[in-house]
Amino acid sequence: MQATSTLTGGFKTPAMDAAHAFRAAMQAMARPGTLQTIHGGTGPAPISPAAACLLLTLCDATTNVFLGARHDTKDMRDWLAFHTGAPIVTRAEAQFALGTWGDLHPLADYSIGTPEYPYRSATLIVERDMLDTAGATLRGPGIATTATLNLPDIDAFRANRALFPLGLDFYFTCSSTVAGLPRSTEVL
């Protein structure tokens, strides 16, 4: 029988919880360098509640998900299958990817979209040990002057910015906190 832990953790009131989570996810992407609180869902270890909420909100049977090595457990696969029905795929086919910064590499394997369809790119959910509004300086749409965020790397995000309008979008998650870094943000 399936472990009960993989059946729990869904949104209690799916419509409202998903709407709140979506609002937080949208704000995080629209205002890079801010931290949003997101809650309502939990998943089996090691996924953080924030990342679990993002997957519950953004994924369904039509979104391909890649799981990084540390998150690619049987419980995690069962949990994702029960709550979202999302297929687990390789990096190249993924629309969403979940993992630690190290597990998600190499970034070159993900789809960055095409000039005709730039939105056909992957969104990476990066699990962090700590999220803080101090660190690398950010500039771009959604930021009045500059903002700061502790990024796991600098060069990778500069290279990603250089691909604009193609490129990857990033969410950083830590416990119940989420921050976003869209491809339009410049890392100074």
Next chain:
Amino acid sequence: MDRKSWMSTLAKADPKDMASLWADLALAPSFTWLRRPESGAVMVRGRAGGTGAAFNLGEMTVTRCTLQIDEGAVGFGYVQGRDKRHAELAALADALLQSGQAKRVHHAIIAPLQARAKARQAARASKAAATKVDFFTMARGED
């Protein structure tokens, strides 16, 4: 009896039959929701003959839910239509059929539902049989 067969019986049961049989059973196990009842559409796919290519027959409305009774068994309810109570009862029956109450639930719910399904099917088959036409080719006298 296997789970596949009772899931099928519960899914296709008449919600009214299900509710009355459940009331007669007089069991009220406490449970927690893992997924509250929700309605959606599923694509029904068919295959002509054993070897034909699969085609989409059409969409149908399905209501599903998942719950766990306090004894520990997890029950899934997938039923035709949009009756949430029906889905809940189907999930409860599924959970109880995996518990110590299996025999009792089988006699009180599954067996009568199967009997009714069989009667419905027989009535329909006899109605259709009454209109059966035997086609045959008459000699056309060409030779």
